[in-house]
Amino acid sequence: MLTSPLFLQIVLFPGLTSIAIIGALLGWLERKVTARVQLRIGPLYASPAGGILQMFADLIKLAFKELIVPENSDAFFFIMAPTTGLVLGAALVGLIPFAPGLQIANIEVGLPAFLAIITLSPTLILLAGWSANSKFPFIGGLRALFQQTAYEIPLWLSALGVIMMAGTMNLAQIVAAQSTGWFIIPQALGAFIFLVTSVAEMERLPFDLPEAESEIMMGWQAEYPGVLFLAAQGPGFVKLYAFSALFTTIFLGGFLGPSFLPPLFWMLSKTLTVIVLIMLLRSTFPRVRLDQLLRAGWTTLLTLAIINIGITYILVVGLPTL
Amino acid sequence: MTDLLFLAFAAVAIGAAILAIEARDLVYGAAALGIAFLGVAGLFFLLDAAYVGWFQIAVYIGAVVVLILFTVMLVGPKMGETPLGLKRVSLLAAILVSLLLGMTGALANATAFPGQDSCGSGCDLALFSTSLLKNYGVQLEFMSLVMAAAVIGALALSKTDRGQ
Amino acid sequence: MVAQGIPEIGAYIAFLFVSTVALVIVLRLFITPKDPRPTPEKKKPFESGQIAAGPGRTRFIIQYYPYLLMFVVYDVVAMFLFAWGLNLRALGASGSVPVLVFIVVLLIPLGYALHLANHRENW
Numbered sequence: 305m306l307t308s309p310l311f312l313q314i315v316l317f318p319g320l321t322s323i324a325i326i327g328a329l330l331g332w333l334e335r336k337v338t339a340r341v342q343l344r345i346g347p348l349y350a351s352p353a354g355g356i357l358q359m360f361a362d363l364i365k366l367a368f369k370e371l372i373v374p375e376n377s378d379a380f381f382f383i384m385a386p387t388t389g390l391v392l393g394a395a396l397v398g399l400i401p402f403a404p405g406l407q408i409a410n411i412e413v414g415l416p417a418f419l420a421i422i423t424l425s426p427t428l429i430l431l432a433g434w435s436a437n438s439k440f441p442f443i444g445g446l447r448a449l450f451q452q453t454a455y456e457i458p459l460w461l462s463a464l465g466v467i468m469m470a471g472t473m474n475l476a477q478i479v480a481a482q483s484t485g486w487f488i489i490p491q492a493l494g495a496f497i498f499l500v501t502s503v504a505e506m507e508r509l510p511f512d513l514p515e516a517e518s519e520i521m522m523g524w525q526a527e528y529p530g531v532l533f534l535a536a537q538g539p540g541f542v543k544l545y546a547f548s549a550l551f552t553t554i555f556l557g558g559f560l561g562p563s564f565l566p567p568l569f570w571m572l573s574k575t576l577t578v579i580v581l582i583m584l585l586r587s588t589f590p591r592v593r594l595d596q597l598l599r600a601g602w603t604t605l606l607t608l609a610i611i612n613i614g615i616t617y618i619l620v621v622g623l624p625t626l
Numbered sequence: 627m628t629d630l631l632f633l634a635f636a637a638v639a640i641g642a643a644i645l646a647i648e649a650r651d652l653v654y655g656a657a658a659l660g661i662a663f664l665g666v667a668g669l670f671f672l673l674d675a676a677y678v679g680w681f682q683i684a685v686y687i688g689a690v691v692v693l694i695l696f697t698v699m700l701v702g703p704k705m706g707e708t709p710l711g712l713k714r715v716s717l718l719a720a721i722l723v724s725l726l727l728g729m730t731g732a733l734a735n736a737t738a739f740p741g742q743d744s745c746g747s748g749c750d751l752a753l754f755s756t757s758l759l760k761n762y763g764v765q766l767e768f769m770s771l772v773m774a775a776a777v778i779g780a781l782a783l784s785k786t787d788r789g790q
Numbered sequence: 791m792v793a794q795g796i797p798e799i800g801a802y803i804a805f806l807f808v809s810t811v812a813l814v815i816v817l818r819l820f821i822t823p824k825d826p827r828p829t830p831e832k833k834k835p836f837e838s839g840q841i842a843a844g845p846g847r848t849r850f851i852i853q854y855y856p857y858l859l860m861f862v863v864y865d866v867v868a869m870f871l872f873a874w875g876l877n878l879r880a881l882g883a884s885g886s887v888p889v890l891v892f893i894v895v896l897l898i899p900l901g902y903a904l905h906l907a908n909h910r911e912n913w
Contacts, residue, residue, distance in 0.1 A: 413676050413751070416872055420688065423683070423684040423689070423865070424683070426688070430695055431653075431657065431695070434695075434699050449696065453689070453858060454857055456861065457865070461871070464871055464872060464875045465875075471877070471878065472876070473876060602860070606900065613893075622883070681869045693859070696855070752876065752880060754873065755873045755881070756877055758874075759877075759881065759886075760885065763887075763888035766888050767888065767891060769870075771895060773867065773896060774898055776863055777896075777903070780856050781903055
């Protein structure tokens, strides 16, 4: 049992160990990319190779910090909410096919399952923000709730476009269906909507209002000390990894590529490209205000998503003959 | 194995539902309701309805519980206030729930769920989709009317004239 | 073999490293040493140096409540649309008529919401 392939996959790759290491490396990458855009150098000292062990150093530092649970706060949700967030992040990565056969959970309804797990995230953030019994975390939690629920419907609908084209909800089969052409070309509008809404779901700039660093001091994560801060920030990077991998799977052809290099290489390089693109957005756009954000999500993006469904319908079924 | 899983999910659903009713702090009650929905989703998975199970998670836990939590957090009793007196209501709820469980048990024995799925190994999503649209098209339209009415009603109720 | 080209022993070392870190984090949560300097200010909510006054869970941003209700309804709509989209090639145009009517009926409240959102004084 200990050496069965599934167990190794869950524990090593693409499972828990690789998620933890990649999450930490993405933290370093984000700092480097942001620094280079701002003409700085970024983390430099933590190792011989450009500060690559920076996040691990941070982890050790955070492990030694004192855990202060604020008074009058709800300790149960304060601790459980971010911990459950970590579990959800790991569950997301488990659904994605990294190579033919390298998929922890090859379920028939893979795409809705991924999106359903993401739908649980506003609940957790709301509980985390509420449990600290402090004004700024609570405002951050509420903002996160409204932001994520506003952008989830366009996310579902842009994924619907892919399902209409592929005729299946199984992620491995969606990758196989792209062997004649990546879906990003007929679904250009859908891919754009998916990218924008997933950046909003991850609470990254320009949608970073719940964590607004200069406004409400890290929002719902403000009261989290030490190791729990890691548990609150960690899911952000894991979600970045998971969403980029899903974008690659459903729009960029997943692990498909010329056969002189292994499929895993194609999958990871495409995912890395998407991740760097999303990180570049952080340094490029200003933060969106809450009512602008909600209006943009519910009106503009939702309308575009419905138009995308119409376009996909015409592409698949043909113009209706009346 | 299936029986054990069924008992586990059913126990989670019922236990969490009892917790949801009995909890003194409403936020704990709402969170317990979320766990109860998770138990129900597990039952859907056992019935080979994975699609419905995942959407149960997405819609109920992801949307309905969030709505309840939001309402409770903003409108419910604040920290330090006494929670609502729930003693008599919970007795009534206990009687009603035991009646419901008894009736369900009697019905289950009477009709005897089929030992195998009615679609056997051909339970695939394409069949589900086709039958939904061909056989239940009218019901789908009624549902759309109900949902549209719900949204319009909510929007109209929340409109406030700020007098500008 | 876990993945092509990664020797197993290297993978196990990585696993041991990460599991040690995870164990440290979990134990840290349980074995919290006694507070050497228990000052009351440590436990107060953080407000950038100001003394926090007033309850921590006051009532904010209620006016966006309709957005949450719309989310619940359109999440259910997404469920039906996924069931339809899956079988689009087999259903064709004639089989999609119920769903197209479904979508059109549910676009009406969306249009109403757009209309309300443009009149900012109400929201």
